[in-house]
Amino acid sequence: MGLLTGAELWSVAIFLVIFLLLVDLMHRRHRWTARYPPGPMPLPVLGNLLQVDFQNMPAGFQKLRCRFGDLFSLQLAFEPVVVLNGLTALREALVKHSEDTADRPLLHSSDHVGFGPRSQGVLQAQYGSAWRQQRRFSVSTFRHFGLGKKSLEQWVTEEARCLCAAFTNYNGHPFSPNALLDKAVCNVIASLLYACRFEYDDPRFIRLLNLLKDTIDQESGFLSMLLNGIPVLLNIPGLPDKVFSGKKAFMALQDELLTEHKMTRDPTQPPRDLTDAFLAEVEKAKGKPESSFNDENLRMVVADLFSAGMVTTSITLSWALLLMILHPDVQSHVQQEIDEVIGQARCPEMADQARMPYTNAVIHEVQRFGDILPLGAPHKTSRDIELQGFLIPKGTTLITNLSSVLKDETVWEKPLQFHPEHFLDAQGRFVKHEAFIPFSAGRRACLGEPLARMELFLFFTCLLQRFNFSVPAGQPQPSDHGVFRGMTAPSLYQLCAFPR
Numbered sequence: 001m002g003l004l005t006g007a008e009l010w011s012v013a014i015f016l017v018i019f020l021l022l023v024d025l026m027h028r029r030h031r032w033t034a035r036y037p038p039g040p041m042p043l044p045v046l047g048n049l050l051q052v053d054f055q056n057m058p059a060g061f062q063k064l065r066c067r068f069g070d071l072f073s074l075q076l077a078f079e080p081v082v083v084l085n086g087l088t089a090l091r092e093a094l095v096k097h098s099e100d101t102a103d104r105p106l107l108h109s110s111d112h113v114g115f116g117p118r119s120q121g122v123l124q125a126q127y128g129s130a131w132r133q134q135r136r137f138s139v140s141t142f143r144h145f146g147l148g149k150k151s152l153e154q155w156v157t158e159e160a161r162c163l164c165a166a167f168t169n170y171n172g173h174p175f176s177p178n179a180l181l182d183k184a185v186c187n188v189i190a191s192l193l194y195a196c197r198f199e200y201d202d203p204r205f206i207r208l209l210n211l212l213k214d215t216i217d218q219e220s221g222f223l224s225m226l227l228n229g230i231p232v233l234l235n236i237p238g239l240p241d242k243v244f245s246g247k248k249a250f251m252a253l254q255d256e257l258l259t260e261h262k263m264t265r266d267p268t269q270p271p272r273d274l275t276d277a278f279l280a281e282v283e284k285a286k287g288k289p290e291s292s293f294n295d296e297n298l299r300m301v302v303a304d305l306f307s308a309g310m311v312t313t314s315i316t317l318s319w320a321l322l323l324m325i326l327h328p329d330v331q332s333h334v335q336q337e338i339d340e341v342i343g344q345a346r347c348p349e350m351a352d353q354a355r356m357p358y359t360n361a362v363i364h365e366v367q368r369f370g371d372i373l374p375l376g377a378p379h380k381t382s383r384d385i386e387l388q389g390f391l392i393p394k395g396t397t398l399i400t401n402l403s404s405v406l407k408d409e410t411v412w413e414k415p416l417q418f419h420p421e422h423f424l425d426a427q428g429r430f431v432k433h434e435a436f437i438p439f440s441a442g443r444r445a446c447l448g449e450p451l452a453r454m455e456l457f458l459f460f461t462c463l464l465q466r467f468n469f470s471v472p473a474g475q476p477q478p479s480d481h482g483v484f485r486g487m488t489a490p491s492l493y494q495l496c497a498f499p500r
Contacts, residue, residue, distance in 0.1 A: 267279075
């Protein structure tokens with residue numbers, strides 16, 4: 001078969017352009033329907049991809065909100081998107097229409113990094129029986145293995161002791177706490193998934209954490225958005241492997257851990273952890289092809305829970321320590337409350353939280369100010385719905401701008417400042433606001449919220465019970481402006497930890 005002539009190549013190119021334009025028109029036809037939310041004019045094929053600031057999407061969305069209102073539309077390549085802003089719009093969508101907005105957008109890249117149709121996991125799974133099955137299983141299994149019980153609390157406290165020992169090793173010299181926080185929090189989720197903990201200097205443990213960070217960076221980038229928005233590009237040889245190299249390597253390492261875990265499992269003994277419990281369900285589900293309990297889905301569920309259970313809590317603790325060195329008066333007040341309620345002779349317990357309103361307020365304010373997941377996780381409409389007087393068609397991706405609620409100037413006295421008094425009344429009692437939604441809301445609210453709240457309280461109080469934290473001598477004050485990469489983390493900083 002000979003090569004195409006110049007004229008033939010031009011014909012093919014013209015055909016592809018016309019085809020793409022027709023596909024583009026088909027995907028944006030909803031923009032011409034009555035009562036569709038307004039938004040910036042999209043370009044052919046790319047839509048608004050070039051108009052979205054992927055380096056700081058929350059700030060870019062705030063500008064668009066000022067132009068178009070609490071609901072505005074975008075076209076990300078072929079993907080129609082509506083961005084929801086403000087507590088009223090978010091609650092209407094996620095709570096009032098919880099059944100109709102509980103779906104997730106399809107990640108077309110999943111098929112190209114080793115996930116088949118039987119491996120939806122629990123975070124990105126489409127809303128339906130498989131998702132309900134896995135959510136119910138994850139919540140009940142976490143409870144069984146200690147969530148809300150003394151057993152897990154003791155595990156977190158023991159890990160906090162290891163973390164404090166690692167801080168002590170710096171002897172008051174400057175260091176960045178991020179890597180140690182990652183390892184400590186990761187060991188808590190590892191206890192639930194694998195019934196084990198890793199030593200902080202374990203090379204495989206370090207590689208696992210590095211690959212997880214690579215995965216998050218790659219999945220939140222422009223190229224990932226482009227490939228999922230125009231899935232035909234995923235067929236370019238070698239491109240998915242390059243763009244999602246971190247994800248593939250992370251999953252390969254998870255597969256190693258799962259293989260080792262299966263070899264040590266004794267089916268005649270009670271499950272040691274969530275992985276054993278899942279494998280027991282796989283055995284029960286044999287001969288039931290409709291079940292979501294299968295070996296393919298196990299790796300996705302474990303990866304989902306591993307990443308979700310580590311990253312956000314670790315980043316929140318990093319924010320907490322940064323804000324303590326920037327606000328030494330707040331740090332002193334927390335330590336005074338720790339000394340009065342707990343003292344120095346014993347470790348903090350969850351039962352102490354009810355008697356520590358200021359510390360509780362500080363932890364909540366860290367979450368509000370840090371704004372770790374400013375855009376939450378995307379939702380998708382499973383039917384036509386009406387929101388705020390606008391008609392949102394079935395199949396529209398919804399971006400829930402949680403930042404617009406956590407930083408709402410009509411709700412918070414000082415929305416852009418760290419101000420623990422946001423969560424205290426005039427008598428110094430803890431008050432939780434309806435607008436405090438860092439874990440989102442509705443049917444797809446974060447299933448790990450109870451675990452995260454336990455970890456934040458125990459790690460934070462253990463650290464402040466043992467150390468005074470300060471900016472290293474001779475170094476400038478670090479910035480309290482976050483860096484957005486899908487999640488908002490503090491800029492890199494160092495601190496000194498001096499034993500109290």
